[in-house]
Amino acid sequence: MRALLVRDLRLALRAGGGFGLGLAFFLIVVVLVPFSVGPAPELLGRIAAGVLWLAALLACLLSLDRILALDFEDGTLDVLATAPLPMEAALSVKALAHWLTTGVPLVVAAPVLAVLLNLPAAGYSGLVLSLALGTPALSVIGTFGAALTVGIKRGGLLLSLLVLPLYVPTLIFGAEAARRSADGLDATTPLLMLAGISAGVLALMPFASAAVLRVNLR
């Protein structure tokens, strides 16, 4: 398992893969927001938490097809399927690698970009905490979407159509937690719900992902 994780991380870092691209996309979306809604600081401060969450979600979505597509093409997945490691574990490791290369950098970058959007000072801890709790769910759900569409040529758009509705609950609770803490309110409930979603999908989603991947490798 560790070998697989190290391999995935190394590939992502060396091949100029999702690591830099996801972050750059996150940056660009956030920079584009003031151009579309205007530079008024109070307006930006009010929408900052939601915009950052949405941008993080989109950046995550963008890098999903890299989780499995390349391994599917060069046959690595077939090797994994016959390996003693159960498919569920392999996919969990892949989701973890995706989170480490996409989710974690987003969490680290978010407070920096929040400055650009004039996020109220009270909101930083809530933003970082909610992203840290929510992005694992995004990676795990995304792995399911990637496993679902791995056999389809040019499945990128379909992948977004399938995954985005699944992201709704995570986005609602995550953005709600970030917004509440930015408004100086108590964000415990949405944070707990968010952690619950993450824990739930971490436990259950690999089974669904492995099931559809087995079908696709049949």
Added chain:
Amino acid sequence: MSLWEYANPVKFLRLSERVLPWLWALAVLCLVSGLAWGFFGTPDDFRQGSTVKIIYIHVPAALMAINGWFMMLVASLIWLIRRHHVSALAARAAAPVGVTMTLIALITGALWGQPMWGTWWAWDPRLTSFLILFLFYLGYIALWSAIEDPDTAADLTSVLCLVGSVFAILSRYAVNFWNQGLHQGASLSLDKEKNVADVFYHPLLLSIAGFVLLFLALVLYRTGTEIRVRRTRALRARQGAGG
């Protein structure tokens, strides 16, 4: 003699051919009488005026939108567990009907909301979760049409339907938490005293029955079509292989 006998496509087709004319007739009868009774036979509400009559389309359509997904869920489970092709095809056949029902519910709701709430759309929990259900239907249909191999497509869409159901329910509660609503409570429920007045209640029941029958008829009909499409394709493949 058990229900599973109809997993055989031939038997299924024979049965559905016998049942379908009756279903169509009953559906049309219920719909026409229910809607006509509703539209012309009931008084205008003293606050809502004649817009109240949208209820005869809105409520049944919304009901069938949710039950349509539920039917797909059951059919998907049957496919995953017992591998009956008819079941997978029935799920496939139900999706476009369900998405149409969802759209009808959303549009009639908007038409009613404009004069009553003063807005076509509000980010109310019920409205929003219906919109999300609509997206789930779209994704499901898109996945069916994206995959060539029918068995793979049936497997993948079935799992998507299961996962989607969980997330649809999750979204329903998340949305509830996110925004308090404008939409009134359930018009009909099993455990409460009914909160629709008697004059509106009976024609409403009739049009709900009409929508249920219409849904069944459409799904049966479309399943039959899917079976024939599959059979035609198999025949063609065999011909092609034979030279």
